[in-house]
Amino acid sequence: MxxxxxxxxxxxxxxxxxxxxxxxxxxxxxxxxxxxxxxxxxxxxxxxxxxxxxxxxxxxxxxxxxxxxxxxxxxxxxxxxxxxxxxxxxxxxxxxxxxxxxxxxxxxxxxxxxxxxxAGLDDRVVELFKVLTLAKMRDDDPEKIPDELKFTKRDVVDGEEVLVFTAFRDEELMGTLELPYALYQTCVLTGEPIWDVPITECAAVDSKWILERLGDQDGSDEETV
Ligand SMILES: [Zn+2]
Structure with missing residues (x-):
């Protein structure tokens, strides 16, 4: 050390x-x-x-x-x-x-x-997974949804493989969220062109990173602030 x-x-x-x-x-x-x-x-x-x-x-x-x-x-x-x-x-x-x-x-x-x-996951796919999950939750009930998810572990619940996230709102802990691993696999396909671009430096891969690339994919030239 x-x-x-x-x-x-x-x-x-x-x-x-x-x-x-x-x-x-x-x-x-x-x-x-x-x-x-x-x-x-x-x-x-x-x-x-x-x-x-x-x-x-x-x-x-x-x-x-x-x-x-x-x-x-x-x-x-x-x-x-x-x-x-x-x-x-x-x-x-x-x-x-x-x-x-x-x-x-x-x-x-x-x-x-x-x-x-x-856990053997790809953090870029996890970021896409979180962005899509939060967007979907926002449609359901914008007042009660978390504004941040943090991955904690991969688990098996009732025979189904799940990814467990900790949910936060305004930096306050809200609880945990179990989401099907199958949705992660869907995200691998959804974001496909993004994964092909190599990351050469030590990069910040977070929600901003994925949102910028989702924008590019749509052919939009708007800058994400
Ligand atoms: Zn002191």
Missing amino acids: ITDEDVVVCPVCGHEQTITICPSVNVTTDPEMREKVLTGELFEFSCDECSFAGYAGYPFVYEDKETNGGFLIYLEPDCEDREVGIEGDIADQVIYHERPMRLVADMNALKEKIFIFE
């Missing part, structure tokens, strides 16, 4: 302190790190002055070289960019020219990507 030092500012009292951070983990060589990332333990810090406890946000690389062929996720807190180049040793590894490299801006998005790739 590689460690480094970083200065964090306590959000409560403003005290600055130097903490030891872990800028990258490779769960293939350090499998116990997976849990520490998922629980947030790896990012915890407590203030020496006021004993506030919270999470330190810093750029972080999560690598899994084995599961379903391997994947890499780069967390850059509050990142506004849609694509970044990953430099150095990691970029030289041929594996990531073939496997997903993703950019995320917060820990929940990082966790969701880990769950998606571990």
Whole structure:
């Protein structure tokens, strides 16, 4: 495990302190790190002055070289960019020219990507799945529908394979949603031309990413804001 030092500012009292951070983990060589990332333990810090406890946000690389062929996720807190180049040793590894490299801006998005790739799913298809599901729900009852879905796991309920999502509205947890895996398979066909375009950089693949590409597919030249 590689460690480094970083200065964090306590959000409560403003005290600055130097903490030891872990800028990258490779769960293939350090499998116990997976849990520490998922629980947030790896990012915890407590203030020496006021004993506030919270999470330190810093750029972080999560690598899994084995599961379903391997994947890499780069967390850059509050990142506004849609694509970044990953430099150095990691970029030289041929594996990531073939496997997903993703950019995320917060820990929940990082966790969701880990769950998606571990479940053997394509995160681009999952984003299409979420966009279509939310659009359909909006038609039913716009007042009571979630505004965000996060994938949690693949499961079997009453003999039927389902994808389980956590639903949020205004960042409040609403509950979980089980949707048939068959709908995911339909999305693979629905979005077909989109999947053929390779993603060369470490990219943010989220609802905005899929909406931009759905727009292109319709031949629309409107810019998605
Ligand atoms: Zn403090």
